[in-house]
Amino acid sequence: MEATPFSIKIEGLEKLKTAFKLSPLVVKTQVGKAIKLATLLVSREAKIITPVSQGRSTPTHTPGYLRSNIRTEFTPFSGRIVSHAPYSGYVHEGTRNWPLSMPPKKPGTVRQFMKIGAEKSGGQVRLIFQKAINQITLKLAK
Numbered sequence: 001m002e003a004t005p006f007s008i009k010i011e012g013l014e015k016l017k018t019a020f021k022l023s024p025l026v027v028k029t030q031v032g033k034a035i036k037l038a039t040l041l042v043s044r045e046a047k048i049i050t051p052v053s054q055g056r057s058t059p060t061h062t063p064g065y066l067r068s069n070i071r072t073e074f075t076p077f078s079g080r081i082v083s084h085a086p087y088s089g090y091v092h093e094g095t096r097n098w099p100l101s102m103p104p105k106k107p108g109t110v111r112q113f114m115k116i117g118a119e120k121s122g123g124q125v126r127l128i129f130q131k132a133i134n135q136i137t138l139k140l141a142k
Contacts, residue, residue: 019140026139031077034132038125039079043072046081046117051091051104066091081114 050067069085083092092112094100100111110116 019142023136023140026136028076030132030135030139034128035077035079036074038121038128039072039074039081041124041128042118042121043070043081044117045121046070046113049108049110049116049120050113051109051111052106083114 047067047070050070052067053063053065066083066085066088069088070081070083073080073082090098092114094102094111102111104111
């Protein structure tokens with residue numbers, strides 16, 4: 001049996017080609033916005049629950065230093081939340097003398113502020129990225 005030749009006509013092929021050419025820019029823009037928004041959201045949640053020292057100020061320490069030194073950093077396709085306080089890892093992960101089982105002194109704060117801030121933001125972060133995917137789809141479908 002011999003194959004029967006056939007042809008397919010794709011309507012809107014030029015629009016599809018244009019969309020594919022634009023797709024890297026559209027994806028970069030929308031994903032970049034989502035990363036920035038999600039990173040800022042998690043950072044905000046982490047700051048709210050970060051322990052604040054109730055002690056007196058010294059030349060190397062002021063109350064709220066840990067909280068005020070949480071910063072966000074961005075590069076294309078990545079966002080980071082970093083605490084620049086030199087002791088932040090000890091507060092977050094605990095030490096032999098101050099294990100995680102010992103609660104922070106101030107109510108409403110938690111020791112693992114970064115981890116819990118990210119967990120609290122998880123649902124909103126998913127929505128942010130879903131919105132970005134929807135925007136990419138809409139822009140490419142035009």
